[in-house]
Amino acid sequence: MIEQELTVSNRLGLHARATAKLVQTLSGYRSSATLTAKGREVNAKSIMGVMLLAAGQGTQVKLRVEGDDEEPAAQAVVSLFERRFDEDS
């Protein structure tokens, strides 16, 4: 299992478009993944789950990935966060 602390740094936070990107990224991997923020843990492969976190800019989230391809999956998510979801529009 891989755990990693991440900060939501794009301006709009985990809104629909960013969430869609996250879910699409993870859908390419078999591992299960969750995000935890504000004391709530949600399925990171669920767009509704992630949107329900209502994580705005600056929110700290904990990513947890578990499965046979957990390493590349976690890396893909970390890189997505670092690239601020390629948008900030």
Add this chain to the structure above:
Amino acid sequence: MRQTFVGHGASRGSALGRARVRLPHALEVAEEHIPAKRVEGEIVRLHAAIATVREEMFALRERLHGALAHEVGEFLDLHSLLLDDPELLQGLDELIRTGRYSADYALRLQRDRIASVFQAMDDAYFRSRVDDIDQVIGRIHAALHRRDAGMPGVAGEILVSDNVAPAEIAQLQAQGVMAIVTTTGSILSHSAILARSLHLPLVVGVADGALQRINDGDVLAVDGATGNVIIEPDANDLRAHRGRVRELARERKQLHRLRREPTRTLDGIDIKLYANAESRDDVAEAHALGAAGVGLYRTEFLFLQRNELPDEEEQFRVYRDVVLGMTGRAVTIRTLDLGADKADRTGLALRDEPNPALGLRGVRLSLARAGLLEAQLRALVRASGYGPLRILLPMVSTREEVRTVRAALKRVMVQLREQGHAIAENIPLGAMIEVPAAAIALPAFIGSVDFLSIGTNDLVQYLLAADRNNEALGSLYTPLHPAVIRLVRNVIQLAHKRGKPVAVCGEMAGDPHFAPMLLALGLMEFSLHPATLLELRRTIRHCDLAQLQSRAPALLRARDRAGIEEWIAENAPAIA
């Protein structure tokens, strides 16, 4: 029993079909339990409905193209993800298993549970995502029933609803809806503009009672021109409907004949209609419809969706083909109009601008990236050897920007001549007027440009400080604001006084409803998507320019949107 409702005709066309009523809260489903032995069957039924919706959305995605693909595609992607969301699916199966609920009631419970969490959020953006979830759940619900009753989709039906969002218009049309009737909305809303551009009959603003009085399956006769909606039409109504359909077919034929006619007002003044284009097909269509030329050729597509910059040679071939395609008619090509909000993969635009609309975009980006402007100018200048070509700069806000590009253009022209290329003697350089500063300070730099093109989409957004894609702003984004009217008028007048051609190339130029207003403001050149070119030509041919211009003072006196809409209604030409 026959009943009539009268709304406002927002998009012409006549339709006769069965009603599909969409209530504001679409899921009014009563609690319903099923026996244990039906549980697994109910789950299968639900998943079959979800599979149907998935196929429908996929098919719809395939059929979208051009600008719509971008705008609507984003919604569809989100909806597809929601449809396959584990939170949604697992929750539903479990409700049916443990609660022994019908699939319908499980959908409703799930919808209410998710909606309640979203609605409790502080952030208006997240709150409004309930609409997306409602749309997805509504689709599944509709598919469940379609399957049961063997009812077709909205294809061939007339949608009756409280309102429709702009993004839905294109979806519904692609699904085959025949017409739309809404209880709210304006004929000048973004949805209405879209419906007209897609030739989808639309009646807005019928009495609220329509949603209660009209039932699913009622036969409706809708006239998108007069705004008349008749429930259970009688023999006379049906005859009238057939008459209108014949009339429309005749009208389409006549419209087609306008391809070879001039765009001349009743008092004999010729107006120039140019086409906005970004593909070979657009250029071919513009030529076939008798456009005066291409008024705005967008070059962004050359730079998007790829990893490296197009070189001079590739750009040259594309620009040359546009010029050749128009066989001697004027072609205006806009230099790269990229900003941080467009996802280029070349790394040209900045990634993390806090405010891309006000950032490094348009001509600013071209000037900031070494070699970018030069390569594009060289390609354009080389293409100028094949026919009349003008260069248009986007997002101009200072005189220096134009002068810097002008100097670069001169340099490039000298170089290319020395290298033996046959190029035009003179290549006009123009500026988009979309930054309010450029419009207001126009007297200071109109001497530096050869022509102007008013980009109303961005001008309105910047002038009113209203993002056109922000749903929370409602109708705040509108060209029908006295500030817009006055500024557009000032730009047109000054350009004419100084002998510089000026066109409007925003969305409003393509909608015949706005034509009398723009003519009254003095506009003589329109640049629009070819799809509505003939309709605009027909409207202009029914306008009396001198009379409209004599009514300009009343337009400029209008104090608000309602006043401007009233002027537009009073001055709409009667089209035989």
